Amino acid sequence: MSIGPSFPGVLAGAQEGAEWAWSLLYHDLAGAVLGYLRTRGASDPEDVLGEVFLQVARNIHTFQGDEEGFRSWIFVIAHRRLIDERRRRARRPEDPVAPEDLAEDPSAEDAEEPVLRRLSNERVRELFESLTEDQRDVLSLRIIGGLSLADTAEAMSKGVGAVKALQHRALASLRRELVRDRVSL
Amino acid sequence: MNRWGDYQSGMEPMQILDDATADALLAGLGSPDEELALISEIVDYIRAPGTRPVKETLAHRHVPLLAEAARAAAPAATPIRSSRRPRLRRLALGLTGSGLALKVLAGSVALAAVTGLAVASEGLPEVAEQALARAAELVGIELPQGKEPIRREEGLETARTQAIEHCEEALHPEEAADCPVLERVLEPEFAYEQSSEWTSGLYLEHALYQQLRIRALTPEREPPGIPPVEVPDPGGWADPTGGGTRPPAGRP
Numbered sequence: 001m002s003i004g005p006s007f008p009g010v011l012a013g014a015q016e017g018a019e020w021a022w023s024l025l026y027h028d029l030a031g032a033v034l035g036y037l038r039t040r041g042a043s044d045p046e047d048v049l050g051e052v053f054l055q056v057a058r059n060i061h062t063f064q065g066d067e068e069g070f071r072s073w074i075f076v077i078a079h080r081r082l083i084d085e086r087r088r089r090a091r092r093p094e095d096p097v098a099p100e101d102l103a104e105d106p107s108a109e110d111a112e113e114p115v116l117r118r119l120s121n122e123r124v125r126e127l128f129e130s131l132t133e134d135q136r137d138v139l140s141l142r143i144i145g146g147l148s149l150a151d152t153a154e155a156m157s158k159g160v161g162a163v164k165a166l167q168h169r170a171l172a173s174l175r176r177e178l179v180r181d182r183v184s185l
Numbered sequence: 186m187n188r189w190g191d192y193q194s195g196m197e198p199m200q201i202l203d204d205a206t207a208d209a210l211l212a213g214l215g216s217p218d219e220e221l222a223l224i225s226e227i228v229d230y231i232r233a234p235g236t237r238p239v240k241e242t243l244a245h246r247h248v249p250l251l252a253e254a255a256r257a258a259a260p261a262a263t264p265i266r267s268s269r270r271p272r273l274r275r276l277a278l279g280l281t282g283s284g285l286a287l288k289v290l291a292g293s294v295a296l297a298a299v300t301g302l303a304v305a306s307e308g309l310p311e312v313a314e315q316a317l318a319r320a321a322e323l324v325g326i327e328l329p330q331g332k333e334p335i336r337r338e339e340g341l342e343t344a345r346t347q348a349i350e351h352c353e354e355a356l357h358p359e360e361a362a363d364c365p366v367l368e369r370v371l372e373p374e375f376a377y378e379q380s381s382e383w384t385s386g387l388y389l390e391h392a393l394y395q396q397l398r399i400r401a402l403t404p405e406r407e408p409p410g411i412p413p414v415e416v417p418d419p420g421g422w423a424d425p426t427g428g429g430t431r432p433p434a435g436r437p
Contacts, residue, residue: 017256023248030244035235046243053247057254119223124230142211143228144235164204171202171210171224178223 003028007067015061026053029071033078036144040082040137048085052078075145076155079137127177135170138163 003010003024013021033052037045055077063073119127128136134156141152153163202210202221210224213232 014252014255015259017252017254017259019249019252022252022255023244026244026248026251027238030239030247031237032235034239035233035237038234039231049239049243050247053251054254057251058258060255061259119226119230121230124227127227128231139211139228139231143213143231146212167207167211168202171207174224174227175220178220 052081072151079155138166
């Protein structure tokens, strides 16, 4: 979902503190941000979501750009808040992502195309968790946030080349695991 | 370059995906290649949580606070004072807080303790002390009062000056109209709003000054229901009923 051509007007309204504008922005983006925070193991995703949007509200008058840029900006903030949260609970191991938080049961989600689903939820989660934290960050930002390589690099405070390498390694790792699965069958 | 032994027996060397293929995969466009199609399933799986809408209860809680935070943070024509930060802190509490009842309780205890300390240590001006004691008495908290009543003109002038100075420091003039006044200190919700951040008791002091400032600057439009500041009044200046100022006794 996106706001589309009316985005500049919505942004202007939000910058002035119009509730209707904030409602539109929130409903457009909060679900994705919350999904990202859940997938990346935030201990209290709704709490972090509030922090993310509060920071957005505080700084929205400084934002200039289009809808895509706004989405990237929010995910940059979300990722940094997530890092802050990780630091706060650095002594605690990362909570594994609960199956119900990562995805619904695919068979229930897409009943018309069950044959296209060949991996179990459990196996998918194992594969995702077999990646390094940075690799998972890259994939989550790119897939859930829809960020470009450059925006992902900015969010993670890394170079574009480094992010591209992480992405390639992540995909190669997944592919390798899938090949192993096939060989073992 | 790959060498013999780089890959385990029976495994094929991994081909590095080109950028276009990787982008297509991550965008959920799928692939005719069987292995890549399996990766697409993983991609779909990762994407799924982000496609769910947030709960409406959460949206109802967050959206008004975000709009208010944006208004509070918007650049003003006049220089922004530091007073905007407490307002944003309150909003932050509303956005991220949980355990309301616990915070109300903790806030009430902290507020009473801190303001009691402030009064006991004569940290507040006497006018403020007296008003505070009067307010606290209403909710059953006994606070020590000032040593002696302040003198009429000198006291009020001092209070007025301090009120103006402190309120100018503490509150942006634009916000004076909606600034909470002393009576709100008695509201549990208000104690909750302030409890986590205003543990120094500064807010109470600020509220008192704000009340005084309203009285000093706009006596005709004093909000109703504000507990009057007790100033001994042998005949002039402050009208404790909230009727504004009047000339000293003996003058027309």
